[in-house]
Amino acid sequence: MTGMSLHKKLEENTGLLIFGILVVSAIGGLVQILPVLNQESLETPTGSTEPYSAVALTGRDIYIREGCSVCHTQQVRPLIAEVERYGPYSRSGEFVYDRPFLWGSKRTGPDLHRLAGKYSDDWHRVHLLDPRSVIPESVMPAYPWLEDAPASEVGDIQKKMQVLQRLGHPYTQDQIEAAPQQLEGLTELDALVAYLQQLGSAVSREEAP
Amino acid sequence: MVLTLVSAAVVGWLIWSVYFSPTPHEPEEELNEPVWDGDMREGNAPAPMWWFWLILGATVFSVGYLMLYPGLGSFSGMLNWSQDARVSNAYEHYQNQFQPVREEILAASLEELQSSSERMNTASRLFARECAACHGRDAGGQLSMFPDLTDQEWQWGATAEQVEQTLRSGRRASMPAWSGVIEESQIEPLVDYVIAMDDSDAEQMPGRAVYMTYCVACHGAEGEGNAMFGAPSLQDDDWLYGGDRASVLTSIAAGRAGVMPAFDDRLNDAQIRLLVAWLTREQ
Numbered sequence: 166m167t168g169m170s171l172h173k174k175l176e177e178n179t180g181l182l183i184f185g186i187l188v189v190s191a192i193g194g195l196v197q198i199l200p201v202l203n204q205e206s207l208e209t210p211t212g213s214t215e216p217y218s219a220v221a222l223t224g225r226d227i228y229i230r231e232g233c234s235v236c237h238t239q240q241v242r243p244l245i246a247e248v249e250r251y252g253p254y255s256r257s258g259e260f261v262y263d264r265p266f267l268w269g270s271k272r273t274g275p276d277l278h279r280l281a282g283k284y285s286d287d288w289h290r291v292h293l294l295d296p297r298s299v300i301p302e303s304v305m306p307a308y309p310w311l312e313d314a315p316a317s318e319v320g321d322i323q324k325k326m327q328v329l330q331r332l333g334h335p336y337t338q339d340q341i342e343a344a345p346q347q348l349e350g351l352t353e354l355d356a357l358v359a360y361l362q363q364l365g366s367a368v369s370r371e372e373a374p
Numbered sequence: 375m376v377l378t379l380v381s382a383a384v385v386g387w388l389i390w391s392v393y394f395s396p397t398p399h400e401p402e403e404e405l406n407e408p409v410w411d412g413d414m415r416e417g418n419a420p421a422p423m424w425w426f427w428l429i430l431g432a433t434v435f436s437v438g439y440l441m442l443y444p445g446l447g448s449f450s451g452m453l454n455w456s457q458d459a460r461v462s463n464a465y466e467h468y469q470n471q472f473q474p475v476r477e478e479i480l481a482a483s484l485e486e487l488q489s490s491s492e493r494m495n496t497a498s499r500l501f502a503r504e505c506a507a508c509h510g511r512d513a514g515g516q517l518s519m520f521p522d523l524t525d526q527e528w529q530w531g532a533t534a535e536q537v538e539q540t541l542r543s544g545r546r547a548s549m550p551a552w553s554g555v556i557e558e559s560q561i562e563p564l565v566d567y568v569i570a571m572d573d574s575d576a577e578q579m580p581g582r583a584v585y586m587t588y589c590v591a592c593h594g595a596e597g598e599g600n601a602m603f604g605a606p607s608l609q610d611d612d613w614l615y616g617g618d619r620a621s622v623l624t625s626i627a628a629g630r631a632g633v634m635p636a637f638d639d640r641l642n643d644a645q646i647r648l649l650v651a652w653l654t655r656e657q
Contacts, residue, residue, distance in 0.1 A: 196377050243461040245468050252640070254461060283640070285633035287519055288508050299516055300507055370639035374465040 211258030214367040216334040217360075219326065219344035220351065223319050224360025227353050228267065230319075231308060236273035239266075239364070248374035252279035252365070259367050262334055274305055281366035289358045311354040319356070322348060375447025378440070389429060392421050476644035484534055487651035497652035500645055504637065513653075518616050519632070524657055527612040530634075531601035538650045544636030547604040551629035552588060560584045565623050571597045572609045604632075 175181050201207065217225060228234070241247050243254040255278050260266045284292070291298055294312060296305040322344045330336045348356070409415050443451040450456070479487065487493045502511060508520040515522035521529060529547070530540045556564065560581075567581025568589075576582065586595070593599055597608035606614065614632070615625050637646065 196381055200377060243457055245461070245464050248461065248465055249468070282635055284507065285635060287633065291517060291519065292507075299520075301511075374461050 207257050208261060209258050210261050210367070211256040212367040212369065214259050214261060216262045216329065216336055218363075219322050219340070219347045220316070220356050220359045221363055222325060222360075223316050223322060223348060223353075224356035224358070225267075226319050226325075227311070227357045228360060233277075234267045234269040236269075236271065236305070237275065237277045238269035238272050239276065239278040240268040241276055241278050241365075243374070245374075247276070251276050252370050253368045253374055255365070256368060259365070262329075264329065264332065277361070277364055279365040279370075280361055281364050282362065286358050286362065289361055290354060293354060293357065308354075311357060312352055314353040315348075316351040316353050316356040317345065317348040319353065375449070378446055382436075385429075385433075389426070393426055476642065479644040479647055484651045484654065487648065488655045493648060494652055494655070497648040500641075500649060501652060504641065505649075515614075518614065518621070521614055521632075522612075523653055525612065527607070527610065528601070529599075529606045529614070529632075530604045532654070534650050534654050536601060537653055538646060540634060541641075541646050541649060542636065542638040545604055545632070545634040547630065547632040549605075549625060549630040551627065553627035556584060556588055556626075561623070561627060564589075565619060565626060568597070568608055568622055568626070569617070569619065 175185055240255045241251045241253065248254055255268075260268075288299065292300070292305075293308050295307050295309070296303040297307075323341050326334075326336050326341045326344055330341070440446050441451065442453045443455050445451070479493065482493075487497075501509075501513060505513070508516065509523055510516045510520070513523040521527075526532070528536070530536055530545050552561065561584075563579065563581035564584040565581070567576060567579045567585055570576045570579060585597075589597075592603050592605035593608055594605075599605045599607035599609075606612075611617065613621065615621050615630055641649070
């Protein structure tokens with residue numbers, strides 16, 4: 166009857182069939198996506214999570230450009246072995262200012278999410294320029310060019326912060342105005358080290374795991 | 375929650391319509407339908423029953439699951455299960471498991487720990503994991519930047535208490551940059567004096583006066599250093615940043631700011647005690 170003839174119409178009309186398939190798969194997608202859009206825990210910053218400073222934001226862009234997330238994850242999983250090795254497992258609210266997040270999916274090197282304060286700035290410098298000078302068995306590539314490139318030329322920092330502001334990151338107008346000055350005289354190496362030294366510092370280790 | 379229930383209802387309707395409400399076929403409609411194997415046409419055979427039982431089983435399972443575990447909106451489930459609690463409990467259990475050993479380590483004297491090869495092996499592994507990235511696998515220091523921990527020279531003090539303090543809170547050395555403070559013409563003589571300090575005739579050198587004005591507060595009148603500020607001794611031949619003229623000149627003109635990170639919240643008390651014992655052992 167009507168059920169059957171609708172079925173027939175769908176089967177015989179390719180356009181309708183495609184439309185029908187899209188509707189059905191969209192329902193499957195929406196069921197998963199819609200609840201997440203309203204999930205408070207994904208929008209509320211954990212601990213002292215703050216928007217990235219101008220320098221750290223630039224460092225983050227260098228991290229992305231050099232493909233660090235190909236070999237390093239930024240997510241400590243809620244497992245004892247990880248908590249014992251790296252520190253408190255990663256909370257969703259720590260990534261509210263990560264666009265996009267850099268969780269990564271493969272660990273050729275160690276996880277970096279709780280890296281803040283583990284090494285000195287000097288160590289990071291020599292290690293990035295020549296990893297094997299401090300860790301002989303390391304397979305990490307060297308990034309010697311970071312030392313010579315000025316941090317202020319990694320894109321337009323004010324534009325970046327304005328876009329993020331529009332997306333809801335609470336940058337103040339003062340912060341955006343002061344941004345170019347903060348990058349003045351810094352190299353890409355400085356910016357990257359600044360980014361690495363604040364990774365995962367929003368959650369206190371005493372509250373471990 | 376609404377979404378979950380709506381989805382469940384839709385699935386229920388689908389099953390009902392497939393098994394319990396077969397669409398009657400109009401004869402004239404069937405004329406235009408394709409026929410296979412003589413009598414097989416669309417919609418004239420019910421879906422297999424094993425498939426129905428499979429779905430029924432899955433439904434029963436999912437109802438049970440939704441009652442026990444979180445899944446229905448904000449309802450946290452009758453078992454009160456949460457990922458956070460799972461890790462916390464497992465971690466607590468893990469910590470408790472090692473508590474007796476830790477207490478044993480904390481109760482033992484440094485000498486006892488040092489004479490136990492088992493304890494020292496643990497400490498050595500701990501060092502490889504936590505400290506070797508900077509100080510090297512053999513603790514011999516690296517790169518004119520990270521100090522040798524096997525010698526007698528301890529910038530921040532060699533006693534167990536001082537080493538423990540260094541491990542727990544970290545250290546932040548701050549040799550200021552003297553370029554611009556000390557007159558350009560006086561820096562060279564100062565470098566000469568600092569290098570030659572342990573010689574007997576150094577007293578007569580012109581750099582001594584400069585030294586006594588700017589450097590004496592931290593490094594002491596005889597260059598003996600002061601572990602309180604992490605000011606190294608200048609009398610010996612041990613130079614963290616290099617003892618050649620150029621390196622000493624850089625140290626004075628541009629300053630040095632070595633940083634030892636704090637390990638208080640990365641290591642537990644027993645681990646720190648083991649490391650202190652390992653670092654201060656006779657070698």
